Amino acid sequence: MRDGVEGEAVAAAMDLLIRYGEGLDAERLCEVRNVAGTSTQPTPAKQKIVAEHGWDKAFAVINLDSDQDLSIPSMKVPTCQLQHGFGADAIGTIPYRQELVQQQEDAEAFASDRGINILATCTPYQVGNLPVRGEHIAWMESSAVIYANSVIGAKSNCEGTASTGAASLTGRVPYWGNHLDENRYGTHLFSSEVRIDSFLDWGLFGYHVGGIVQEERPVLTGELGLPTATDLKHLGAALATSGGVEIFRMPGFTPEAPTLEAAFGDQPVPTEIAYTSEDRRRAYETLNDQGSSDDVDFVLLGCPHASLEQIREIASLLDGKTLHEGTELWVMTPRALRSVAQRNGDIATIQAAGGKVLTDSCPAMSRTAPKGCQVFATDSAKQAHYLPAILGIEAWFGTTRECVEAALTGTWRGELA
Structure with a gap:
């Protein structure tokens, strides 16, 4: 593959993996048949490359660490796109630029044509990408990797944009870390x-x-x-x-x-x-040492992306009620699960209360929160840890019920039972 038998793009991918493996002092590569990475996230840098050279060049630079002019073929092994930017359901709803949504949709078309499944979630195992025990995989996203290794019993290190891009075209990654039984x-x-x-x-x-x-x-x-x-x-x-x-x-x-x-x-x-x-x-x-004001103007639920059971719980807590006038509630979930929750009637219940159910991304990934947001509440330890540093806002961490109560009253009243 490195010598070009399967084309220049595959050769560039294998060259990257060999350099990666040598840097890790790995003895060999191992076969993978399941890749979860990112190739559609909208960024200004990607926008510039696409405008000047097109999508093939953008994939080569960002996903293969290559400056060559490559024609990107179909992926060699099953590959999915993890969470990226907000989808079209966010336009006019949250302060996320419409041109970024359009760039993402263009990227999705390019990626889909090459066999990448646009799952657009940090929890691909919730929507169909479920590896088997003992299977070597190449996944990004820390919460997805730890779930795959620990709960499913698949084998992956926490890969990056370039290594997953290369793995998609070769079906290989360096055999090191969590791929070795003695390291598990x-x-x-x-x-x-x-x-x-x-x-x-x-x-x-x-x-x-x-x-x-x-x-x-x-x-x-x-x-x-x-x-x-x-x-x-x-x-x-x-x-x-x-x-x-x-x-x-x-x-x-x-x-x-x-x-x-x-x-x-x-x-x-x-x-x-x-x-x-x-x-x-x-x-x-x-987790609560970055909150001082009890006035909550934003509640974030669904990190990692909410399951159907979580959506149902949120809907039941909101049923027949209305959010506080100055407080927004966002529930993040995979688009596929949103469709099921819509059919179940839970989306309508959340929306009737004034809440929003959004897909494809999260405020931490897209660095977006309601305009003027100062204090948010969440039931996610991950978001309580990251979002204050990313967006410069205060955080409260508590139960789902306490967070919904804050959305209804605009006031944080959580405490450890």
Whole structure:
């Protein structure tokens, strides 16, 4: 492939992967048949390249790290587009430039013609891209990667724009990191003394543990309730936010850890680290240390993108009610799930209350919030961590119910139970 047997674009892609692998000191490449990356995100830099040279050149520069004039063929392996900019449903609704929406639609047409599925979500596993246990994949997006590694049992490192672009055209990535079984075993053992059986507590637990282990691999035990897929999505996102965790283990729950001993492989089980009620309190206070005003003008739900169950809960909390005049509510979800929720009647309920259900992106990715926003509330540890730094606004973190209540009253009244 590097020598051009499959064309110049594939040769450029393989050249990138070989350089990447050499930089990692990997011994070889491995085959992948599932890629989740980004090729359609609108940016000023991309807009300039497209205006001067066209979409093929933009893909070559951004997704293959190549300055060559390449003709981009169809992707060699199944590939999907993760979240990007806001879609057309945001035009006239949020302060997002219409020209960026148009650039994105043009990019989608180019990518779709080359076999890229425009799932446009940070949770591709919720809308059809579900790899199998043991499968080598090449995914971007921290919350998606940790879910794939931990909950599904697929094997991926947290890849980048260029490596996923190259993997799409070659079906290969360097064989290193999480692709090797010996790098997937646990490094730390945590035991929760606190009963964890709520969406809020899965997020707090993950945020606390991630801050301690950073890029290592925690094994989670103790007073754990039976998590839903939505809970595990939230847990993984929190672990990957406060740290750089790409894989965790929960003996008896996650597929590669039927027992505590299996979670650590041939290594001795380490001394457990307790997660206490004091740790829980500290995690909560850390996530709320960037809020001072109780006046909430923006509520953000759906990070990672909301599941159908989350949308249904939000709709039930809003049923027959009206948002506070000075407060906006945005619910982020995959477009495919929005269609189902529309059919279920939940979208109409949220909209009747004054809320907005938006797709394809999020405020952190697109750096967009309601005009004049000063204080926002969220049930996402990830957004509470990132959005204040990205947009310079205050944050409150709490339960979904507390966030909806803030949207209805314009006031934050959340507290740790």
